[in-house]
Amino acid sequence: MKRIDALRIIADTDALVVCNIGFPSRELYSIADKPTTFYMLGSMGLASSIGLGVARAQKRAVLAVDGDGSVLMNLGTLATIAHYGPSNYHLVIIDNSAYGSTGDQPTFTGRKTDLAALARAAGNEQVYTVNTEDGLRGLLRELPRGPTVIVVKTEPGNADCPVVPLTASSIKNRFMKTISQ
Numbered sequence: 001m002k003r004i005d006a007l008r009i010i011a012d013t014d015a016l017v018v019c020n021i022g023f024p025s026r027e028l029y030s031i032a033d034k035p036t037t038f039y040m041l042g043s044m045g046l047a048s049s050i051g052l053g054v055a056r057a058q059k060r061a062v063l064a065v066d067g068d069g070s071v072l073m074n075l076g077t078l079a080t081i082a083h084y085g086p087s088n089y090h091l092v093i094i095d096n097s098a099y100g101s102t103g104d105q106p107t108f109t110g111r112k113t114d115l116a117a118l119a120r121a122a123g124n125e126q127v128y129t130v131n132t133e134d135g136l137r138g139l140l141r142e143l144p145r146g147p148t149v150i151v152v153k154t155e156p157g158n159a160d161c162p163v164v165p166l167t168a169s170s171i172k173n174r175f176m177k178t179i180s181q
Helices: 005-009 023-031 045-059 070-074 075-084 115-121 133-141 168-179
Strands: 016-019 035-040 062-067 091-093 126-130 146-153
Touching: 005 023, 005 062, 005 091, 005 133, 016 023, 016 045, 023 035, 023 062, 035 168, 045 062, 045 070, 045 075, 045 091, 062 070, 070 091, 070 115, 075 115, 091 115, 091 168, 115 126, 115 146, 126 133, 133 146
Parallel strands: 016 035, 016 062, 062 091, 091 146, 126 146
Antiparallel strands: none
């Protein structure tokens, strides 16, 4: 499965989405731009943390979409999710074993590092690993009460998508307006 295939499935949910920087945001925007999606234009490693904050302030389901490289930059987020994660919070880690937005340099998840094992070791009780579209679709259709961590194993590579044509301020403003309604 490619990352864009996983993002198509995520875009088909009714959840609030906080999406990782770079190509994941570009791909998700090209699939289905929604005011319920917060696209990260910077701040590598923080989609999971921002999504956690949104989930703590909201009742709606929140999907934080982060990459393996971003989670490796902010491993403390896994312990914070285990400790504070509300039932509406779901972290989806797109693990393509590469820093996709900076040239596909390999991450350690293609070698010995297992993000699902790290999430469990940090205290997360509901951790899933999927590598098929049907597996991801099934989990997102029947989301368990969170917090959950879903590691989605994908192939490396980026879809050819334009840059998100929105400013950081406009993304923030429309997302805040949407979640305050």
